[in-house]
Amino acid sequence: MKRRHGENAQRRRAALMQAAVEVTAEKGMAGVTHRAVTERAGLPLATVGYFFDSIDELAVEALRTRIAADAETMGGLAEHLKQQDSGPDEVAAAFAAAAGSLPRVEAMALVEAMLHAARAPELRHVVVEALDMGRGVVAAAAATAGLSDEEADTGAFLALIHGYMLHSLAAPDLVDSEALLRGVRALFLGGLLEAGHVDLALELAGRDPGS
Structure with missing residues (x-):
């Protein structure tokens, strides 16, 4: 990747990546072209070639950077909850709220990237990276709630989140916000019970473990 370190250059590079995410959300990965991205960013057509070897490299880097930033934010939430000694119910509520509030543009871009990867295997590694980061965030949340990496079904949690996100984008009026x-x-509760953490499961279910 071509790199320029000046402050003004970095602003232009960031503008290109934000524009790439927005174009992906609006037109799909196939719509990410030099012209579409530079017009959205308000930059000359040749700007992409100044920073990236190809438009595909820009699209991939934009998605990777955005996903990594979101994962870092969610990881910070897990650490905060851990420091607060939060219970399973607090963890479930905090992560459901955070996952459900992903900006529409970013959610659309992620969905478009996953669909594109199904048709273009050469770009599948980007989605694999995104899913791996997502599973890492889920594992951190599950650990805070009392589940080890082995006990938490991170794939199921992530599939639930992505399914909810897709339904919310496609038919928001039909999706229950809760x-x-x-x-x-429910996934936390099932995982806690299967792992033998009965007290934590009862706490999540809203019952006093001592009763």
Whole structure:
């Protein structure tokens, strides 16, 4: 990748990557062209070639950077909850709220990237990276709630989140805003019970373990 370190250059590079995410959300990965991205960013057509070897490299880097930033934010949430000694119910509520509030543009771009990867295997590694980061975030949340890496079904949690996100984008009027929280709580509850953490499961279910 071509790199320029000046402050003004970095602003232009960031503008290109934000524009690439927005174009991906609006037109799909196939719509990410030099002209579409530079017009959205308000930059000359040749700007892409100044920073990136190809338009595909720009699209991949933009998605990777955005996904990594979101994963870092969610990881910070997990650490905060851990420091607060939060219980399973607090963890479930916090992560359901955070996952359900992903900006529409970013959610659309992620969905478009996943669909594109199904048709273009050469770009599948980007989606694999995104899913791996997502599973890492889920594992951190599960650990805070009392589940080890082995006990937490991170794939199921991530599939639930992505399914809710897709339904919210496609038919928002039909999606119950509390559905994601109920789903996350149910997965936590099942995982805790299967792992033998009965007290934590009862706490999540809203019952006093000592009763």
